Amino acid sequence: xxxxxxxxxxxxxxLGAYWIFGKPDMPDEPLDARIxxxxxxxxxxxxxxxxxxxxxxAQKRAQEQPNDPVxxxxxxxxxxxxxNPGAAVLAYESALRRDPKNIETVTDLxxxxxxxxxxxxxxxxxxxxxxxxxxxxxxxxxxxxxxxxWLQGKTSEAxxxxxxxxxxxxxxxxxxxxxxxxxxxxxxxxxxxQPVATVETPPKK
Numbered sequence: 664x665x666x667x668x669x670x671x672x673x674x675x676x677x678l679g680a681y682w683i684f685g686k687p688d689m690p691d692e693p694l695d696a697r698i699x700x701x702x703x704x705x706x707x708x709x710x711x712x713x714x715x716x717x718x719x720x721a722q723k724r725a726q727e728q729p730n731d732p733v734x735x736x737x738x739x740x741x742x743x744x745x746x747n748p749g750a751a752v753l754a755y756e757s758a759l760r761r762d763p764k765n766i767e768t769v770t771d772l773x774x775x776x777x778x779x780x781x782x783x784x785x786x787x788x789x790x791x792x793x794x795x796x797x798x799x800x801x802x803x804x805x806x807x808x809x810x811x812x813w814l815q816g817k818t819s820e821a822x823x824x825x826x827x828x829x830x831x832x833x834x835x836x837x838x839x840x841x842x843x844x845x846x847x848x849x850x851x852x853x854x855x856x857q858p859v860a861t862v863e864t865p866p867k868k
Contacts, residue, residue, distance in 0.1 A: 714741045732761035736768050743771075748779050766797040770804065783811035783849075795824075802828050806842050810849055 718741045725734035739754035755772040759765065773790035777783055783791070788811025795805040805828050813821035825842075832838040846852040 714745050717741050730761055732758040732765060739771065743775060748775055751775055766794055770794045783807055783814060785815060788812060802832055802838050803841065806845060810845055813851060814849065
């Protein structure tokens, strides 16, 4: 999917460049007449296209190929880049309904949910767990999955994930500083004067 997305983004950008710079002195042509130039134009100046143009063309592609997740993922990336996180969440969710196992989209959605709320709620935790299971070398994602589990009261499961990550994290690498900052952020290892965060305790049956 990633390769297809790159090709589609480049094609959409190339089409935007064609519209803006290609033949400004010629009368309008049907879109179908311009498709043949996309591959060549994608290699010339793919960065000249505006975000709103990419979104518009991704929407058109989504209408033409309703089962394809890539246009929805592209819309999510563009909405996120244009500081419209709510619309980006909806676009990522639309992409995942069409391809629920695409880890890039799963990770994008998890990170965006975390960025928007500053929290790792159960839904975000599940996304991080899915992402970490598919890419176990991404220690950041694994640690955030553990944060979410810890906040739900699943401390032993969280500590098991963290122990495995700590064993693999470089001793002098930036990962350990990031993990320490996350633990302080969520009150797991509070700084002086900061109250210890409480976790949810499942009701007794």
